[in-house]
Every structure is written in C-alpha cells, then in structure tokens.
Amino acid sequence: xxxxxxxxxxxxxxxxxxxxxxxxxxxxxxxxxxxxxxxxxxxxxxxxxxxxxxxxxxxxxxxxxxxxxxxxxxxxxxxxxxxxxxxxxxxxxxxxxxxxxxxxxxxxxxxxxxxxxxxxxx
Numbered sequence: 001x002x003x004x005x006x007x008x009x010x011x012x013x014x015x016x017x018x019x020x021x022x023x024x025x026x027x028x029x030x031x032x033x034x035x036x037x038x039x040x041x042x043x044x045x046x047x048x049x050x051x052x053x054x055x056x057x058x059x060x061x062x063x064x065x066x067x068x069x070x071x072x073x074x075x076x077x078x079x080x081x082x083x084x085x086x087x088x089x090x091x092x093x094x095x096x097x098x099x100x101x102x103x104x105x106x107x108x109x110x111x112x113x114x115x116x117x118x119x120x121x122x
Contacts, residue, residue, distance in 0.1 A: 004053035011036040 015032025018024070024031070040046050046054075072079070079086065 001049060001053050001056070004047070004049040007050065008032075008036065008053070011039075 012029050012032035014035055015030065016028030018031050019026060019028040
C-alpha cells in the first residue's frame with residue numbers, strides 16, 4: 001500500500017515539476033493525474049496494490065471535503081458579496097456536466113437490440 005501511495009505522490013511531484021518548469025496554468029496534481037492515467041493506459045491492467053490503495057481512498061473520500069469546507073467558511077464575506085455569480089456558475093456548470101455526461105453515456109453504452117415481436121404488440 002505504501003508503494004501505491006508513493007507512486008501517486010511521485011506522479012503528483014512530476015506534475016508539479018512540469019507545471020512549474022513550463023509555467024502552465026494547470027495545477028501540478030492535475031498533470032500528475034494525467035501522467036498516472038497515461039501510465040495505466042500503457043500498462044493496460046492496474047497493479048493490485050494500486051487498486052487497493054484507490055479503494056481505501058474512496059472509502060474515506062468524504063474526509064477529503066473537510067479542507068474545502070473549511071475554506072468555504074473562511075471566505076464567507078466574499079461569498080456574501082458574490083453569491084449571485086457563484087450560484088449561477090454552480091448551477092450552469094452542474095447542468096452542463098449532467099447534459100454532457102448523458103450525451104457521452106448515450107454514445108458509449110451499447111444500444112439494446114430490438115426483438116422480432118417488440119414493434120407488433122399492442
């Protein structure tokens with residue numbers, strides 16, 4: 001498990017280095033996640049220790065929202081002043097994500113095959 005977490009952190013470190021080295025507007029952890037994704041595509045099957053570590057992270061996923069919640073509480077004055085654009089952006093981005101996800105799933109999921117007698121029954 002330690003090796004899997006070390007791999008995740010090394011990917012994040014490489015992402016940070018790439019982000020700083022090329023002065024990219026993308027955060028290092030996002031680049032690191034992309035590097036890990038590319039590595040998993042090349043390998044084809046993720047190592048068991050990595051899937052176990054990911055499962056453990058997902059079990060405790062709600063704990064990762066605590067820092068974000070604290071950040072929101074520390075910025076209440078800003079939220080009070082800009083509540084309308086923030087709310088509009090949240091609603092718009094949520095609806096956009098839902099529509100794009102539905103479109104993507106409709107393209108990726110296999111279509112059900114119609115049986116011979118489905119259209120004739122009344």
